[in-house]
Amino acid sequence: MMRHYELYIFEEDVARQYYGQESKLFYLFLEHDKVSGSQKEILRKQIEYITKPIPSLLLQQKLNQNLGKVDEYRKKKNTHVIEMVELDSKAELVIEADALYLTAAGSFEVETMFFEILRKCESAFFAFSIEEHRYGWLKPLKQEDFLRTNQL
Template sequence: MRHYELYIFEDDVARQYYGQEAKLFYLFLEHEKARGAQKEILRRQIEYITKPIPSLLLQQKLKQNLMKLDGYSKKKNTHVIQMIERDCKAELVIGADALYLTADGTSDVETIFFEILRKCEPTFFAFTIEDHRYGWLKPLKQADMLRTKQV
């Protein structure tokens, strides 16, 4: 079973850390391990560089894109896709500060969620602590990077 956390980063942070995604991941990893005052400091840093989740927009986009899909169900802030023929299932929970995706079986089903989310926000960052995997859902293009530096 795979567990992902997804955050939306402030645009300037995403541009600044493009190509240095490991630094962002290790901030979350350290937060996961920290205790007491250290954990609170790291939480505040994460809060400062991330945006709140636009839950209403995401609810609409997910429902709009998935309602015709067999195996899709929704209950409050939880969206589930189950593909029995492919033996896979994914559950996406929309929180105030992050999204939480749990997937089992092939990666097809989580990819469906990722594709929808990347169209909603350009700076979604996903990671899985257990596997040390991380990255942008929609990588910034080099041309975008140059354009923003010239402004």
């Protein structure tokens, strides 16, 4: 079964504000996926406002640094692929200007390799799967960070 994820980078203040309320962020994207017309445009603008552009060059460099020597890895422009034949598993990461799109099949190990690299690049990466209703931060805020901002 194929797994599809979308990944966005949230503005730091939004990530802190919605810590523990990730379902609200997920439902914003879910609603955007369902509606059309002017309602879709309004939701798209809201999403643009709370998310940051993808630092494509930085991500390309980090992926190349971390995966360049891995035999199962290959890249073509903004598409990165890890295919592990022995595990019958494959993950494809596409880097766009506003989001990342990850498609995976087989072992969870292949997508985890991408997630591990991405979470070191940016602290507020939010990933979700519309089909599976799964969502969360790649790198959860530490409780002490959360408490520190609430005490200000």
